[in-house]
Amino acid sequence: MKQSDEQKLTLTRDWWKENAADVPRLITATPGPRSKEMHARAARYMKGLSSQVKLFPVCFEEGYGVTLTDVDGNRYLDFSSGIYVTSLGHCHPKISEAIAYWAKKLMNAHDFTTPVKEKLLEKMAGVLPGNLNAIQLYSDGASAVEAAIRAARAITGKHEFISGYRDFHGKSMAAVSCAQMIRGDVYSYGPTRAPGFYMVPRPDPYRPLWTRADGTIDTDQYIAFYDQFITESTVGNVAAFVLEPAQGWAGSIFPPDDFFPKLKAFCEKKKILLFDDEVLAGMGRTGEYLCMNHWNVEPDIVTLGKSFGNGFPVTAMVLKEEYGEALESISASSSYGGNPMACAAALASIEVIEEEGLLENVRTVGAAIMKRLEKMKAEHPIIGDVKGKGFLLGIELVRDKITKEPFAEAGTLVYQKAFQRGLAWIPAGHILRMSPPLIMDETYAMKGIDMIEDAISDVEKQFGYV
Secondary structure, three states: OOOOOOOOOOOOOOOOOOOHHHOOEOOOOOOOHHHHHHHHHHHOOOOOOOHHHHHOOOOEEEEEEOEEEEOOOOEEEEOOHHHHOOOOOEOOHHHHHHHHHHHHHOOOEOEOOOHHHHHHHHHHHHHOOOOEEEEEEEOOHHHHHHHHHHHHHHHHOOOEEEEEOOOOOOOOHHHHHOOOOOOOOOOOOOOOOOOOEEEEOOOOOOOOOOEOOOOOEOHHHHHHHHHHHHHHHOOOOEEEEEEOOOEOOOOOEOOOOOHHHHHHHHHHHHOOEEEEEEOOOOOOOOOOOOHHHHHOOOOOEEEEOHHHHOOOOOEEEEEEHHHHHHHHHOOOOOOOOOOHHHHHHHHHHHHHHHHOOHHHHHHHHHHHHHHHHHHHHHHOOOEEEEEEEOOEEEEEEEOOOOOOOEOHHHHHHHHHHHHHOOEEOEEEOOEEEEOOOOOOOHHHHHHHHHHHHHHHHHHHHHOOOO
């Protein structure tokens, strides 16, 4: 019988669960022999690998729910979500079925309307705050960011942009000009960044530049600095502030709660747009559809990606309704953006978040994880800080809690030792990042934290802290 696109797959919220005692399951030393062999062959041709692959060259073959299985048969608990991408679990049956249906029916129709695109657009307008409903779809995050930069120029008639040190916005030219890698290396091809792009410090509660008399971070000083910077260092044609709501690549760093409300007021006063890059933090990762919702701030421009299609390449650039006409002047469409398979993946992903109550799950389990991390911080001499909201989490390792000197060697070793125990996750120098799938419950989450704490204890012994 031919399946209708109106049919829905009926699932329970626990579709992914198996015997927790079998996760992780290691049958060889890791990485295993087949992983090493296959990686070595691939590495003859594939260059520019990420740090996580270089530090632990495992070859994955299968994923299901919150687990990944390598070619040697070892099963890992996933605390990475494919770098914030497979947030609704690997191979979620509903999402896989939706993609497969359109793969057999209509794979691409450029930017013509399709039934599934129309449904996705209406669904997006329903879950995004305020008047964020002027939408264009793309196939990667950098393309969405590039389009948003062009849109900001069209809206304002201005050409300058300000972003934050240690932000990350993509690897194409304008996106690179807004981005800085965590170790201070800037993606560049010739000049450091394109003309008209500037970087300013943004508040890091653990490493503040300005504090009040009581020791708390002084966000007013950051805003005052931005005002002075625009006057003295730009030509006065700033179109937008381009910022991640929480810094991902830099190590799950969240600003103080009063920062973005103050920045939004500053931008409105200066007639500058607030461009909220939610490619990493959006679509439920912090327990809200937009991370910016935590501060009741409505940005002028939003970009979405990564978990938007749960692994299928689909991203979005969204403007406030009153700016929608700007999209008519920038040739906003793309060859692959908004194809039926992509729209089906994104629509099914939003439906899964709603049907499985995942925002509440992320808030509840995330709070339990943070409570555990705070306890670890008090008990472990190399944990300087823990940070996060929902399932966007980080542990900052330091040589000394007083000096806060970053402990990058420990970060590398903890990452590798936890991976050897069966935890697939993300390094960021001395800050360890955690982004479990949003479906993960507390039982599985605490298994992952156990592996991390055991690895930290091993490293502390190795460096003589215990």
